[in-house]
Amino acid sequence: MDEEGKRRMAQFRFGVIHDLIGDRKLKRGERKKLLLEKSSCIWDIPGSERSFISASTILSWVRKYEKGGRRIESLYPDGRSDRGRPRALDEETILSLVELRKQLKGASLPVVLREARLKKILHPGIKVHPATVYRLFKQRGLLKRDETPLDRRRFEAELPNDIWQSDCMHGPRILVDGKERKAYLFAFLDDMSRLICHAEFFCNERVENYIAALRAALAKRGLPRKLYVDNGPAFRSHLLAHATASLGIALIHSTPYQPQGRGKIERFFRTLRMQFLSACPEGLPLEKLNEALNRWIDDYNGAVHSSTRQTPLNRYLKHAHLLREAPKDLHDYFRLQTTRKVDRDRTVSLGGMIYEAPIPLIDKKITLRYHQDDPARIEAFHEGLSHGMLVPLDMNINCRVRREHSIVKLLPRNDSPEPQTDPPKYTGGKLFGEVDHEL
Helix, strand or coil: CCHHHHHHHHHHHHHHHHHHCCCCCCCCCHHHHHHHHHHHCCCCCCCCCCCCCCHHHHHHHHHHHHHCCCCHHHHCCCCCCCCCCCCCCCHHHHHHHHHHHHHCCCCCHHHHHHHHHHCCCCCCCCCCCHHHHHHHHHHCCCCCCCCCCCCCCCCCCCCCCCEEEEEEEEEEEEEECCEEEEEEEEEEEECCCCCEEEEEEECCCCHHHHHHHHHHHHHHHCECCEEEECCCHHHCCHHHHHHHHHCCCEEEECCCCCHHHHHHHHHHHHHHHHHCHHHCCCCEEHHHHHHHHHHHHHHHHHCCCCCCCCCHHHHHHCCHHHCECCCCCHHHHHCEEEEEECCCCCEEEECCEEEECCHHHCCCEEEEEEECCEEEEEEEEECCEEEEECEECCHHHHHCEECHHHHHHHCCCCCCCCCCCCCCCCCCCEECCCCCCCC
16 A cells, blocks of 8 residues: 555544544443444445444554554554455445445345446455345345435534534625636534634635635634534545644544535524625625624624524633644644655655755655645655755755765875774765864
8 A cells, every 4th residue: 555545544544533532531331332333334444345344443543543642644554464365255245235235225136236246345256146135135124115214413512622513605706806706715613612713715615725714713723623524625635634634633524415414504604694795795805805704703703692592702712721722833734745756866856846855765765745835845754754854956056065985085195193083974065165073
């Protein structure tokens, strides 16, 4: 598995165990209940045809995460020891067949079996009699045509920053460079207090704008335990998933085409349209629109909410001592990542520019973390360890640099005995006229 695959698997594992880690103590029996629920779920495991995770596997991930200092890298998968061995029909395969049957409710049994083989749920080497699958579906009640109503219930987080709901709303027309364009609003709402942690209009709904809004919310209100979002492109970014997992935030996506789970943020958007946008003139510059929005949100957070009978700000600050502060280097958690191999002349290329890497990284694959708008700050990582920032290549300076073998040839010969000293260490060369006596 390559580096990208390992990162995706680590993000998935964190999403599974996030309820079982952290400083909050679980009530008696709550841990066992969570394990039972998670081990009974159907999971979409990245890079795997399996869909079932046992309780013992989940606990092993928890131990690895705690033992690894709660770092996302500790959840990277190890190499498989059973590669190439055939797998028999087991509970995981059964659960995959059950899930496929739920997706193909009106299909006949032969159609389900054909789809199962096309999707590699049933491998060519596995022989399954149709009667066996029929009995399985009958036992699970999957042959009935009547649809069971969905179990939807109202919920509210226990503490502030337990859950943030976030979504995007199409806004009014704005003026950009003398032309009218549509604005898009990204907003973050604390589930327990109904506090608007941050809201901001942008010219488009790209992921970089959502991340900018999220960083502003985290800097102002701290880190939530869960971030509940839609399934739009801005919320499905691997950069967002990796950054939130590294910050200890579980990124949860709602079921497609079912906005009922995000009812609080949808209700806020309706209030914003009625109270703010209805009185806001069209064609404002983006800056003026956001200034007016910030003033309105301050009033909203200070007004009594109809559901809680408290102001969102007072309800949020009542438990302020439990909030997690965002790290000082929050900006660096949202860096892009890519993999490069260092050439023998110590160089790597990125974005059309060439950089020099440290000597120990020659001929090795490294991970580069960087901001697209800041090419001067590119950090190199190898096997999880940072090797500092890369330096842009300057061939004119390298032309005047003295290498270690040049220093030996050009130093004047001295036959007089001198005290023994440690040989000089090679540091990449020195410019002519500079001699470092501390080598």
